[in-house]
Amino acid sequence: MARPRMFDEERALDAAMRTFWEKGYESTSTQDLCEATGLGRSSIYNTFKSKHDLFERALARYIDTMTSGQLATLEDPERSGADRIRALLATIVDNETEYRSGGRSLGCLTVNTTVELAGRDARAAGMLERDTSRRLAALRAAIEQGRRDGSITSTRDAGALARFVNATIGGMRVSSQGGADRATLEAIAEVAMDALTP
Numbered sequence: 001m002a003r004p005r006m007f008d009e010e011r012a013l014d015a016a017m018r019t020f021w022e023k024g025y026e027s028t029s030t031q032d033l034c035e036a037t038g039l040g041r042s043s044i045y046n047t048f049k050s051k052h053d054l055f056e057r058a059l060a061r062y063i064d065t066m067t068s069g070q071l072a073t074l075e076d077p078e079r080s081g082a083d084r085i086r087a088l089l090a091t092i093v094d095n096e097t098e099y100r101s102g103g104r105s106l107g108c109l110t111v112n113t114t115v116e117l118a119g120r121d122a123r124a125a126g127m128l129e130r131d132t133s134r135r136l137a138a139l140r141a142a143i144e145q146g147r148r149d150g151s152i153t154s155t156r157d158a159g160a161l162a163r164f165v166n167a168t169i170g171g172m173r174v175s176s177q178g179g180a181d182r183a184t185l186e187a188i189a190e191v192a193m194d195a196l197t198p
Helices: 009-023 030-037 043-047 050-076 081-098 109-116 122-149 158-177 182-196
Strands: none
Touching: 009 030, 009 043, 009 050, 009 109, 030 050, 030 109, 030 182, 043 050, 050 081, 050 109, 081 122, 081 158, 081 182, 109 122, 109 158, 122 158, 158 182
16 A cells, blocks of 8 residues: 655645746756755655656646636736736736845746747747747737727737737846836836837
8 A cells, every 4th residue: 555645745846836936947956846845855756756747747837827817817807908918917017026036036937947948848848838829819819809899909910919918028027037126017018008009
């Protein structure tokens, strides 16, 4: 009979996610993961098989949590299309000023992973591509809703506008990691909204 696990796997996964988020994949050592989770090496490898497997599970958890929240905002039927995007950008500003380590923004684990691994890790790249597709579809739907309700007046292609907003969000996250403060991020968000309602 197998021994029951004597730890909370979900809590360990959250701790590992935070560690990868702070340090990146390559810079996170097995010892870092042991310290963060409170588990020994054997427990980590018995449960998660490898550092890469643990990373993939942590990335999937991050994507599920963050993207679900973003999609809920973008699909809110109580808001106009423009207000959905405005609310999403406000959430990004809040997150960038909340999730910090040593005074530095942690940015976004998906953006960080795209920069660090997407060009050489096919499995991580696939996860990121699927996530981006979901977010782009939701942004495009919000933009199309904004056109219908009159809150978005740009005549540019809705798909191109969705990619622009998505790139703006990525840029806000990187800018925050580089030291941009709340006022700077809010100004970027305002310019993005101006592009949707010229």
